[in-house]
Amino acid sequence: MKLITTVIKPFKLDEVREALTAAGVHGMTVSEVKGYGRQQGHTEIYRGAEYAVNFLPKLKIEIAVASEQAQAVIDAISSSARTGQIGDGKIFVSPIEQAIRIRTGESGDEAL
Numbered sequence: 001m002k003l004i005t006t007v008i009k010p011f012k013l014d015e016v017r018e019a020l021t022a023a024g025v026h027g028m029t030v031s032e033v034k035g036y037g038r039q040q041g042h043t044e045i046y047r048g049a050e051y052a053v054n055f056l057p058k059l060k061i062e063i064a065v066a067s068e069q070a071q072a073v074i075d076a077i078s079s080s081a082r083t084g085q086i087g088d089g090k091i092f093v094s095p096i097e098q099a100i101r102i103r104t105g106e107s108g109d110e111a112l
Contacts, residue, residue, distance in 0.1 A: 001096035001109060002070040004063045007033065008081040008089040013059055019080035020063065023072045026112075029062045038086060056087065064096060066109045 008016060013030065020028065034055035065073050074091055082088055101111040 001099055001112065002065055002067055003094045003096050004065060004070060004073055004077070005092045005094070006061045006063075006077050006081070006089060007035065007058050008061065008077075009083065009087065010057055010059050012081045012083070013061075015080040016061065016077055019076040020073065023076040024069060025063055025065065025073060025076075027063075031060045031062075033058050033060045037090070058089065064099060064112050066112060 006016075010032075017028075035058055036054060036056055061077075063073060070093060074093070077091055098107060099109075099111040100107045
C-alpha cells in the first residue's frame with residue numbers, strides 16, 4: 001500500500017478529483033495549507049502599501065491506494081494538476097505499513 005500526498009493549486013481541485021475518480025480512487029482527504037517552494041511567494045499592494053506574501057494558499061490531498069494502483073494515481077494527478085507555470089505543486093509517495101478500517105476491522109488492501 002502507498003500513501004500519495006500531493007500539494008496543488010486550489011483552482012485545480014475539481015480537475016484532479018475528476019481524474020482520480022476516473023483512475024478508480026474511492027476516497028481522499030483534502031486540507032487547505034499554505035507554503036512555498038521555488039516560487040518564494042510574491043509581493044502584493046494593498047491600500048497603496050506593498051507587502052510580501054511568503055506563504056501561498058495550496059491544497060494538500062492525501063490518498064491511500066494499493067501499490068499496483070499508485071502509478072495510475074500519480075499519472076492522473078500529474079496530468080490534471082499541471083498548468084506549466086511555477087508552483088504547480090509536488091507529489092510524494094510513502095509506503096503504508098498497515099491500514100485498518102475502524103468500523104469493520106478489515107486490514108490491508110481491504111481497508112482501503
